Amino acid sequence: MTPLDAIMAALKALRLNMLRSILTALGIIIGVAAVIIMVAIGAGAEARVEMIIRSMGANLMIILPGSSNTAGVRQGRGSRPTISEDDAAAIRSEIPSVHSAAPSIRGQAQFIYGNLNWQTQIFGATRDYLDAREWPVARGRAFTDDEIRTGAKVVLLGKSVVDSLFGEIEPIGQTIRLDRVPFEVTGILQQKGQSPFGFDQDDTAIVPLVTARQRLLGGRWLSGRTVGSIHVKFRNPESMEAGERQLRELMRQRNRLRPNQEDNFQIRNLSQIVESRAETTRVMTILLASVASVSLLVGGIGIMNIMLVSVTERTREIGLRMAIGAESGDIRRQFLIEAVTLSLIGGLIGIGLGIGGSHLVADLAEWPVLIEIDSVLVAFGFAAVVGVFFGFYPAHKASRLDPIEALRYE
């Protein structure tokens, strides 16, 4: 018997007991579908976390000023101007693993266009800021070097601001007023969505740092070169741990802190926060995957059970096949192929259900799902392994039958 003969014979035998075959394969079907759905949900969640990290800017740390401490009375965060544009420049030049360091200041402004107005936050920043936060200009253009140096009255708008003020009108090239100062809209920032903490990151605008200092925010930013935050982008994720130490050391040095003094600034590593959340998802995935493997195991036992029944039912057939020349190996192969075919068909149906189910989860529960081809292959391979493992004993039993006894079996 060629393998093709055996597969055809197996398909025929399974078709004769269609309902029984499907019920038997149910364990495998559910197991495979569960594996695929679980992995899809896990991968979807992970992909979303990754997207969130990316929306903040990957490999990113933020340096914020510390609180002032006057005779034991501590003010809030940022109450002491301890970081400056010069710090940013020093970070850039002294820590090799730093890709860019972008100083920025933040404040509120009333945006007015035509008869509409809208209050939102504005950032005074350089082009490095867009780079660090991986925030490209979707339409129009970023600031030129000249505009940054001279403090030109140009503004980049976030998507939500555009929606609130312009509606259908093309905003690029329009003049809007921020508080009382007219600005030209040079570009629109790409949409970023919510921050991990639920803020609308698109409800914002960016102007050159110098412009923000001189024309808009003034006040405590007006004097000197202090800034509200520095976004530090590293070249790769591996350099971040060492980078954070170097950053702290450099900042302490620049602030002339003695070893026993507390930091007067803060370093925040946002990817860490998000990654801990990803870890939770991962644990969840592992848990659900083990539930799925239990289902596959139960499915395998079902296959063994039904194959044992099948061997008994077909004892005469086995006897006859042996009488006309089937060797033990032929019989063993026949039943093994039947078991594997059963589990692989279950696997295929399971893949179909798993992919369909993943889409259903995506639509109904609005969870992000991501079907990974690896998980499909692994689930399918696992189904095959289950078929071989649990099909072996019944097949072996069939192959050891005595042809005379088998032929006489009623």
Added chain:
Amino acid sequence: MAANCAIVRVEGLARNYTVGPQVVHALVGVSIEIARGDFVAVMGPSGSGKSTFMNLLGCLDSPSGGQYDLDGEDVSRMSRDKLAATRNRKVGFVFQQFNLLPRMSALANVELPLAYARVPRRERHRRAARALDAVGLSDRAHHQPSQLSGGQQQRVAIARALVNDPMLLLADEPTGALDTRTGEEIMELFVALNRRGITVIVVTHELEVAQYARRILRFRDGELIADEEVEGRRLVHGANAAEAPS
């Protein structure tokens, strides 16, 4: 292979079964030769050892003692798989209950031994069709056993037994499940096949069936008690132009 070599030569063939603490002697020291092209009937009451004898001749079983040469080859010490291969190449079986696989066409049933002989698919079709033709059933090739009469089913079984050109055809009560008329047709088919040179051994308890043979072996209590020529051998009436393959 010796020149005048008998197709079956058994010497002191014995078969014991252990049932619990008891040893049952199903066959004790049978010695006999069957010539190539002979037609032999094996008779005896149940428990006489005739079935055990047939199982041994058909290489379905191995003897506890003695020797069995089939076609000049000692098969008494062969492994299971060697025996299977020998059955496949040298022996054709016909059973009382036909033992066709249900829901497989007649042609597919006939092809089965060729599949185990690793004959290529195309040739299998060709040879199975020829074997069906030899038993006069070429027009039923695509019928399933359940769509065939008992006699037709037995013919398909005979075609299956013949398809791999065996030298020995073993039939165990081949007419037991058929009416008299159909039984006669089947026996006539055996006679025709025998005339084409194939050695036929039939187990039966009906003398009318045995009388188609040239020679009758009688068994009792595990022993061969008589080995006689058939006098007044039944003639084949109704010209059954059966043609053995090859």
